[in-house]
């Protein structure tokens with residue numbers, strides 16, 4: 285099935301056109317700075333050719349129109365697109381699994397939007413535009429929270445007053461669920477089913493872990509929002525929640541300032557004082573920058589602590605997978621995290637860890653108590669497979 289996958293943000297729209305049978309990606313790209321001066325589309329085709337088109341993108345509708353035009357100009361018969369898959373950041377309590385777009389399901393994306401206002405409203409608008417512009421193509425909503433929705437109540441419930449959490453729908457929703465689901469599927473295929481208790485480590489600029497037992501999510505590190513859990517590129521991860529009140533009461537920061545501080549000015553960026561990008565931080569640490577070294581040390585410490593927490597939620601783990609930008613590319617950071625877990629019997633084969641590849645691979649030693657793998661994630665393919673399952 286030929287599927288267009290769309291990942292819309294408030295001022296961006298990523299797209300990928302792929303075939304679920306051959307897994308071939310025909311084209312992909314990103315419309316950036318929608319509604320802002322200096323908008324452009326970065327477009328890439330499967331032969332590696334790239335182009336940057338500087339075009340006015342006053343709104344998402346114009347961006348989608350351009351995407352279809354670019355695909356047509358590149359020789360793709362856009363009439364062959366059989367389904368559109370939409371990544372939705374927050375599915376709330378309505379999407380324990382992916383769903384076909386109808387008036388009702390689209391309404392649900394908007395109803396839960398207060399939980400992720402920066403994303404859900406834009407995503408809902410884009411879904412509506414696609415329905416209007418291409419009425420013959422079916423649309424599917426794939427929520428990043430779905431995979432986590434049915435984790436045990438003791439894992440998702442917050443110990444806050446019941447009337448408050450019920451009224452405001454406060455609970456652990458998690459995120460990166462589409463990636464974690466893909467990691468489970470690919471790892472169990474790669475290991476011929478010889479995996480039962482897996483800790484999936486999605487380590488990118490956003491980062492989260494998922495404890496997956498026989499395909500079921502048992503716990504995850506992100507919470508009501510993607511701010512919780514690991515130290516990330518610019519997010520602080522778990523801190524004492526009273527810090528939020530203290531910053532406002534004593535520090536004099538407004539709600540929005542605290543929100544921006546914790547989401548955009550914290551994490552690796554804040555500790556290193558250099559960058560949110562792990563490559564810059566690794567380089568800084570190699571050159572003797574103590575703050576960069578501390579950023580790495582804290583990342584290894586917190587990530588390994590939370591891996592152990594995920595393992596605890598399954599009473600053990602037999603497999604651990606690194607994925608996403610850092611997990612797939614940084615041998616140094618994989619080793620740093622794994623070394624902290626040696627006491628649990630995790631042993632990395634340092635030579636295998638250095639191998640670069642786009643394929644799943646084992647990087648632990650034969651006598652490691654936990655099998656450690658690197659598995660490149662592919663959220664777009666997972667979304668497209670859901671579209672095929674629901675519309676195919």
Ligand code: AMP
Nearest residue numbers: 488489490561562563608609610613614
């Ligand atoms: P993602 O959000 O999954 O795209 O991951 C982005 C992050 O991955 C970047 O901010 C970098 O920190 C990290 N990253 C990407 N490529 C490399 C690399 N070759 N070595 C180290 N870190 C990398």
